[in-house]
Amino acid sequence: MFPARLLGLETEYGIHVEGKGAADLLDEARAVVRAYAGTCAGPWDYRCEDPRRDLRGFRVDQLASNPQDALYDHPGRPAVSHEEQRSDRVLTNGARLYNDHGHPEYATPECLTLRDLVAHDRAGERIVLACARRRSQETGSHIQIYKNNTDFHGMSYGCHEDYLVPRDVPFERLHAALVPFFVTRTIFTGAGKVGVETDGPWPETPYQLSQRADFFTEEASVDTLHRRPLLNTRDEPHADPQRYLRLHVICGDANLSEFATALKVGSTSLVLALCELGWQPLFRVRRPTEAIRRLSRDPEYRWLVEREDGRTMRATDLQRLYLSEARRCFAGADAETDGILAEWARVLDDLDANPLSTADRLDWAAKRVLLETYLEAEHLSWEGELLRSLDLEYHNIDPDYGLHAALVEEGRLRRVVEETDIQSALVQPPADTRAYVRGDCVRRFGTAVQRIGWGRIGLRVEERTHWVDLRALVDGKVVHLNRRLPEAATLAEWIELVRGGKKDAGN
Template sequence: MSAVESALTRRIMGIETEYGITCTDGESRKLRPDEIARVMFRPIVEKYSSSNIFIPNGSRLYLDVGSHPEYATAECDSLTQLINYEKAGDVIADRMAVAAEEALAKDGIDGQVYLFKNNVDSVGNSYGCHENYLVGRSMPLKALGKRLMPFLITRQLICGAGRIHHPNPADKGESFPVGYCISQRSDHVWEGVSSATTRSRPIINTRDEPHADSHSYRRLHVIVGDANMAEPSIALKVGSTLLILEMIEADFGLPDVELTNDIASIREISRDATGSTVLSLKDGTTMTALQIQQLMFDYASRWIEHRREPEFSGTSNAEMARVLDLWGRMLKAIESGDFSSVDTEIDWVIKKKLIDRFIQRGGLSLEDAKLAQIDLTYHDIRPGRGLFSVLQNRGMIKRWTTDEAINAAVDTAPNTTRAHLRGRILQTADKLGAPVTVDWMRHKVNRPEPQSVELGDPFAVDNSEVDQLIEYMTTHAESYRS
C-alpha cells in the first residue's frame, strides 16, 4: 500500500474546552469562581462522589485547576460529529449553570452564573482549548511537530477567536500596546514542542498519553488553538489541520517552511490581520504568514483529488470540500481586505466587525470599557444572553450543523467509535445505580465482585467483553438498590 493510500482519512479526534466562570448576586457582588464552581458541581459530587466523571454521551466532565469547568468530547471520527459533541458541551455546561442558579435561589442568593468559552480572563490568565488527533506510532512526534509548526503558527489567520489586547503588568516578556489581536491564545504559548502544559505552554504537547494501543498509536495534543464560538470556525480549525496531517502522513510533498523563531512569529501574526507579517525561515529565505497559509491551502486543494473516501465513517471528501471552500474564501478576504464573504463564519472577523461598528457609531477607542464588555459577552454561552447566541439566532452567524444534531449528542455517545461502548456501560450503570470506574480505556464495575474491560482500539464499536460487563450489571441490579 502506498503512503497516499495509507494516510488516515478516518481519524479519532477530540476537543477539550475550559470555561471561564463568574457569578454576581442581586447586589452585583461577585462570587468567587471556586464558590460558584462548587455549586455547579455539587449535584455531580453528591451522585458520584467526584468532580471528575465520564458522562453517558461518552465525554469527560470535570472541574479543572483554577475552578474552570472542563468538558472533553468523546472520541469522534468525523468533522461534523466532532462539532456536534463540542457544542454539546455548551449545552451541558448551560444546564449546570441553570441548576446552580436554582440552588443559589434556594439559599436566598439571586445569582446569575456566567460561562465564557474564551481563553483569557480580565486579569490576563489564560485557559485552554486543546485539540487531540490520533496519529500512527510510526511517525516520531518531534518530526511531526516540526512539519506542522508553520501551519499551526499561521492558522490563527483563518480561525482565531479575536480579542482586544490590553497590556498586563503580569505578562511575561515583551509588552504590546492596546490593539485588536486575531488570536486569544497566541500571547500565552512559550515553546514550540514540549511536555509542559501550564508552566511553559507549548504549541504542541508531547506527553505520551495515546489513550489507545501504544504500540500502534500516539496522540497529537495541540494546545495553541482558540476556543471558537462559530461552528464554521471550528470546522475550518479542525478540518484544515486534518488535511495537513493527512498530507504529512502521505508524504505528499508539503514543502519545509520551518520558521526561525516560532514564538516571536506567533505574536506578530496575531497583530496583523493583513497576513503580511514577514517571517524568517531557517533556510535563509522569508515568507509572509499569508503566503504560508496559501501554500498549505494550494497543496490541500491538490490533495483532495488523491484523498481516499473513508469506507465506513470519517470525514468525507464532500465535507473536506466545504472546508477548502471556506479556507479559500478566507485567504482571499485577507489578501483583499474585504471580509464580507466570511464575516458571518469566522469568529475574529465577526467580532472585529462588531467592535468597529461600535467605534464608528460611538466615537469610542479600543481602551473603552464598553468594547471590553462586547469582547467578553461574545463568548458567553448562555442562550439568549450571550452576544454570540443572539447573533446566531438572528441569522447573522452561519451554521455548520443543527440544534437537533447537537441536542442528540448531549445524551448519546458517538456510534462510530469506542465512545459507543463507554456510553452503553455508563447508561446502564446510571439506570441501575451500579458503581463503575471509567477512564478513556479502562471500564470497571466495582461490585459485587470487580469486573473490568480494557478497550485499546478507539475505532471499535462492538466488544463481547462489554456485552458481558453490561449483562453482569443487569444480573446484579438488585444488589445496587440495597
C-alpha cells in the first residue's frame, strides 16, 4: 500500500456471559483476556501514554466519562490494581490483548499492507474467541463475543484505526480533509444497525447504515468515552513525536467484512497521503455530526450532504472528489494501491446504481439483505426486538452461531485474505514492521520483559532493566534489523542488535 505507513486496528469486543450482567463485565472481560493460553508477555508500559494530550497543542485536565457507566459500578467491589484490571498481554505476533473498560480488546500489530492488516484483524477474532471458549470451559457459563459497536441501549464501544502521519501536516488541513471524508465514507464502512439510539426530532428509522453514527456529538476533540468526536485529536504518536503523529480514528464501525475493512483503511490512508502532499478540499460539510446521522438513516439511500457553501451533493459524488485526486496522484504506485482505487470506484458506482448490489462486499448491505430474506420468509415487518437480536447475531464471532460467518461459509462475501494468512497471523508478526521486533522479543525472551508497549520494551538483564526504544523503527530500515534478529544468540546480544550496536548501562 502506498505510501508505506504504519497501520493498525483496535477492536473492543462486546461480551455476553450467561447469568451475568453489565455490572460484572469488568471482571468477566478481564477473565476472558487472562484465559489466553499462548506465549505472551506484560505488563504494558503505560508510562509512555498520555490520552489527554491533544494534537492541537494542549493537554486537557480530564477526559469526559459516560455517567451511565456509574450505574454498573459496585461500590463494595474488591479493589483490583490497574495492572490486574487491564491484564495486558503482548503476543508473539506483536499484538496487544487486554481488558478495556469491560471489553476484551485486540489491537493488531503495526502493519504496512492491507492484506497483513486484514489477516491480523481476523486473527484477533480467533484469539478472542479462543479465550472466551477457554473461559467458558473453566466456568461452565456460555460466553458470546460480538464484533459490533452498540448494545442497542445507548452504550457504544469502538473499533479504532491508527495511521502514522508525518508531524508536519498541519492539523487544520487534516481537519478540513477528513471530516467530510469521514461523514461520507459511512456509505461503505457502515456495519448496519436496526433502529436508532439517540433522542431527537428524527423520523422512525427501521434500519440505518452505521452502528456508530448515533454516538457522535462533537466535530473534533480528545474525548473517546463520552461526547465523542468525528475527529479524535488524541496525540499519542508511539513514535518520535517531533516527526510523527498517529491519527487515531474512532468514528468507524467494526467491520466483519474483510473487503470493508480493507476499503475503509485503504481509502483513508490515501486521503491522508493527499493531505501529506498539501491537498485539501475546498468545501466543508455543514453540521457534520448531524450530517453523518442523516446520511446513516436515509431510508431512500439518496445520501445527500449539505456543504457550507450552500450546495448539496450526494455522498458518492463527494467521495469521488477524493477518489479522483487520489487516482491522479497515486495510480500505478503498487498493486495494492491500484486495487483500492479500483474497488473504491466500483463500490461508489454500485452504490449509485443499486445500493444492495454491494451485499457481497459491505456489511450494512449484507445484513440488510439477510434481514429482508428472513422477514419475507417469516411474513414479518421491520418491527420488534427479534430484529435487533438477529442484528446482534450477525456480529457473533463464533462461526457456530454468527450470521456473518454463515454468509462467508456460503461464499456470499468476498474475501481479501486466505485462511493460511489468518493462521500465520495468529502467531507471526508482519515481517516488515517493528511489530516483528516486539513479537520476536516475546517469543524468545518473554520472561525477561519488565514492561512492554508500542514504543519501547524494558528487559531485565542481570538485575537491571534495559530499555529498547522502538520509536525510531517506523520506516523501511527495520526490515534489515528484522532479518538479522536470529543472529542474536542471547538476550544481551539481542538488545545490542536492536539498539544498533550501541551498548547501554541500563537503569
